[in-house]
Amino acid sequence: MSESVIQVDKLSLTFQTNDGPVHALSDIDLDIQQGDFVSLIGPSGCGKTTLLRVIADLEKATGGNITVNGVSPEAARQARGYGYVFQAAGLYPWRTIAKNVSLPLEIMGLDSATRKERVARNLALVNLEGFEKKYPWQLSGGMQQRASIARALAVEPDLLLMDEPFGALDEIVRDHLNEQLLALWAKTNKTVVFVTHSIPEAVYLSSHIVVMSPRPGRIQDIVVSDLPRERTLDIRETPEFLRIANRVREGLRAGHSYDDVES
Amino acid sequence: MSDTGFKNSILPVTAVCLAILLIWSIASVWLNTPWQKDVFKRAGAENVGAVEFVKATMAQERPKLPSPQQVAVEVYNTTVKKKVTSKRSLIYHSKITLSSALLGFAMGTLLGIVLSVAIVYNRALRKSLMPWIITSQTIPILAIAPMIILVLNSVGVQGLVPKAFISMYLSFFPIVVGMVKGLNSPDIGHMDLMRTYSATNWQSFWKLRLPSSLPYLFTSMKIAIAISIVGAVVAELPTGAVAGLGARLLAGSYYGQTIQIWSALVMASILAGGLVWIVDIIGRLVTKRMGLNHA
Numbered sequence: 426m427s428e429s430v431i432q433v434d435k436l437s438l439t440f441q442t443n444d445g446p447v448h449a450l451s452d453i454d455l456d457i458q459q460g461d462f463v464s465l466i467g468p469s470g471c472g473k474t475t476l477l478r479v480i481a482d483l484e485k486a487t488g489g490n491i492t493v494n495g496v497s498p499e500a501a502r503q504a505r506g507y508g509y510v511f512q513a514a515g516l517y518p519w520r521t522i523a524k525n526v527s528l529p530l531e532i533m534g535l536d537s538a539t540r541k542e543r544v545a546r547n548l549a550l551v552n553l554e555g556f557e558k559k560y561p562w563q564l565s566g567g568m569q570q571r572a573s574i575a576r577a578l579a580v581e582p583d584l585l586l587m588d589e590p591f592g593a594l595d596e597i598v599r600d601h602l603n604e605q606l607l608a609l610w611a612k613t614n615k616t617v618v619f620v621t622h623s624i625p626e627a628v629y630l631s632s633h634i635v636v637m638s639p640r641p642g643r644i645q646d647i648v649v650s651d652l653p654r655e656r657t658l659d660i661r662e663t664p665e666f667l668r669i670a671n672r673v674r675e676g677l678r679a680g681h682s683y684d685d686v687e688s
Numbered sequence: 689m690s691d692t693g694f695k696n697s698i699l700p701v702t703a704v705c706l707a708i709l710l711i712w713s714i715a716s717v718w719l720n721t722p723w724q725k726d727v728f729k730r731a732g733a734e735n736v737g738a739v740e741f742v743k744a745t746m747a748q749e750r751p752k753l754p755s756p757q758q759v760a761v762e763v764y765n766t767t768v769k770k771k772v773t774s775k776r777s778l779i780y781h782s783k784i785t786l787s788s789a790l791l792g793f794a795m796g797t798l799l800g801i802v803l804s805v806a807i808v809y810n811r812a813l814r815k816s817l818m819p820w821i822i823t824s825q826t827i828p829i830l831a832i833a834p835m836i837i838l839v840l841n842s843v844g845v846q847g848l849v850p851k852a853f854i855s856m857y858l859s860f861f862p863i864v865v866g867m868v869k870g871l872n873s874p875d876i877g878h879m880d881l882m883r884t885y886s887a888t889n890w891q892s893f894w895k896l897r898l899p900s901s902l903p904y905l906f907t908s909m910k911i912a913i914a915i916s917i918v919g920a921v922v923a924e925l926p927t928g929a930v931a932g933l934g935a936r937l938l939a940g941s942y943y944g945q946t947i948q949i950w951s952a953l954v955m956a957s958i959l960a961g962g963l964v965w966i967v968d969i970i971g972r973l974v975t976k977r978m979g980l981n982h983a
Contacts, residue, residue: 483880502886509884515877519899519978528895532885560979580885 429495430584430616431457431480436489438475448641449475453489455635455644459583462610462617464627464634466673467680472642473620474588480618481509481586494584505533507584508577512592514569516561516576523548523557526576533580547575550609567598574606585617591626600658603629611654624677625661628652628670636673638680646676709756713746716753720745723752754947762951775931778955784932786959788848789920792855793913799856800863800908807864808871808897809889825861829854829919834926851932855919859912866908870901903980906971910964917960933959 433455440447450472457463465473478484479491482498493501501507516525523544530540548554551571561569570590577585591599607630610617621627627634634648650669652660660666724745728736736744746755754762763778770777803821807814833854840850874896882892924934933952940949 481884483883502884505886507884509881511877511880513877515875515881517878517896517899519980521979529885531895532882532887532891562979 428459429456430459430461430493431455431618432490432492433476434490436476436479436486436491438472438479438484438486438488450479450486451641451643453642453644455647457616457618457633459616460614460632462619462630462632464619464621464631465637466621466624466627466634467637467642467645467677468622468639470642471637471639471680473622473637475642476637477586477588477618477620481507505529505580506582507586508580508582510570510574510577510585510587510590512589514561514566514573516569516572518561520560521557522553522559522561522564522572525561525572526579529576529580543579543581544575547579548572550578551575551605565598567594567602570594571602571605578609583615585615587617587619589620589622592621599626604658606630607656624670624673628666628673629656629658629661634669634673636676636680638677645680646672648672648676712753712756716751716755717742717745719752720748723748750944751946754950758947759950759954762947763954766951767955778933778936778951781931781933781936781952782955782959785917785920785924785934785956788851788923788932789855789913789916789959789963791848792852792857792919793859793909793916795852796856796859796912796916797863797909800860800912801867801905803860803864804867804871805893807868809893821861821864824857829858829922830925832857833922837923837926851920851923854923855916858915858919862908862911862915863905866904866911867901870904871897873904874900899978902978903971903975906967906974909971910967913963913967914960917956917963921956 433453436450436453436455437448438450440449453476465476467473475484479486480493480498482493482502491498494504494506496504496506516522517528520528526544526547527540530543535543544557545554548557551574553568553571553575556564556568556572561572564572570593574587574590577587591602594602603626606617609615610630617630619627619630628650632650632654634650635644636646636648637643638645648669652665652669724741727744728734728741745751746758748754751758766776766778770779772779772783774780803817807817836853836857837850840846840853871893878896878900879892882896887895920932921934921937924930924932925938933956936952937949940946940952
């Protein structure tokens with residue numbers, strides 16, 4: 426439980442645009458341990474997705490240091506050290522669900538027996554047995570997102586990076602997937618970095634909540650949750666839950682008091 | 689889906705066909721009237737009835753514009769009634785044009801795909817090749833076709849291949865343009881996914897870019913195959929009218945055989961239309977099999 430998976434030290438990222446430099450990330454310090462569930466929360470433009478993309482080596486930092494699994498993000502990516510779930514399910518429309526989950530495994534060069542076994546196991550994990558031969562358009566949005574989670578899990582990474590995976594889904598489906606994700610996390614002791622802009626979702630899922638604020642994108646507060654690892658949706662009614670949610674909300678307010686107040 | 693589409697399109701297509709035939713008939717009567725007046729005048733025939741006159745304008749031996757039924761009869765006579773091996777059979781000539789068009793289409797498609805892959809994967813080639821590819825299509829094909837055939841003849845390439853070159857010259861262009869767009873069509877999320885898997889260029893080409901580009905490829909191929917027929921016909925003109933639909937056109941114009949010219953034209957368009965239709969069907973089947981029709 427004490428091993429650092431992600432270490433971020435004075436990280437900054439500045440995009441050069443036609444309107445001058447944009448400070449997407451500024452002076453980020455963060456230490457994520459094995460088995461943590463870390464949520465990055467903040468308003469649009471606070472750099473939460475950018476930070477996740479830097480961890481995944483989809484963007485390059487312009488200053489500071491970052492290690493993922495003890496190596497550079499690029500080396501971690503090349504070692505397939507993480508699974509990434511995008512905001513959009515992003516399933517390939519010409520591949521069936523099973524074929525979509527199998528895609529990273531084909532790229533990794535696994536043999537077909539291993540692929541088959543992992544596809545079946547991970548589809549079962551997200552309750553999609555029986556949909557192997559369906560095409561993405563035949564599934565609802567929630568099922569497509571579950572398939573994309575299965576696809577990320579099939580790589581069998583210890584680190585799962587999730588960028589607002591449930592952002593486009595309705596409340597009921599979202600609750601259900603949150604429960605499933607939490608059960609999965611409790612079962613596997615994976616490290617999860619989860620981007621969201623929903624306070625209840627962040628508090629319900631996380632062991633650590635990183636509150637970020639924009640212009641420049643920076644860390645406002647890191648809230649450590651003392652909720653038990655095993656949680657049900659009912660926990661959202663407890664005083665402890667509301668206390669943590671309040672602290673997150675205060676952090677968000679403090680972060681852009683000079684701006685329009687966001688709920 | 690294609691069935692209902694076909695049923696729904698019968699009425700409009702028939703209506704348009706009838707309209708074209710009507711305009712064609714009127715035009716042929718109108719254009720052939722002066723000559724017909726002369727004929728009756730020389731024959732001393734007077735008080736010719738309107739119906740008889742119109743009938744006569746549509747049945748001249750060398751009309752300025754043959755009537756639809758004259759062309760239909762000529763096409764029938766030179767396809768069904770002639771032996772396929774006869775030099776007067778339109779089927780014989782169509783086969784010659786078709787084979788060079790298809791060879792040119794295949795070469796053009798291959799060249800187009802190779803060029804588009806080079807353009808998509810190489811920045812330098814993207815900047816340097818594309819202007820030349822566009823320039824190539826601004827040269828009138830009628831001007832360059834005889835030169836290509838002459839040059840190829842002088843290095844000993846004869847027969848089918850020089851004609852196929854003209855078809856290739858025309859047909860590679862829509863393939864390049866469509867495939868460059870198609871290979872670049874995957875959205876950023878799909879590309880990022882490949883990056884998170886640290887997929888090689890070859891893997892992301894084979895598993896993402898190529899499948900994404902197939903609908904674009906088939907659209908391009910429909911244009912390319914029609915244009916291949918045009919290329920083959922044009923290529924037959926400067927070869928001295930030996931064989932092929934282009935040769936029929938040229939021979940017809942030497943001897944003022946307008947009916948022959950028009951039947952060759954009709955045959956060429958039937959051929960092109962049929963080929964486009966076949967490519968369309970294949971495209972539909974492939975994309976349906978890929979589960980793409982609903983994407």
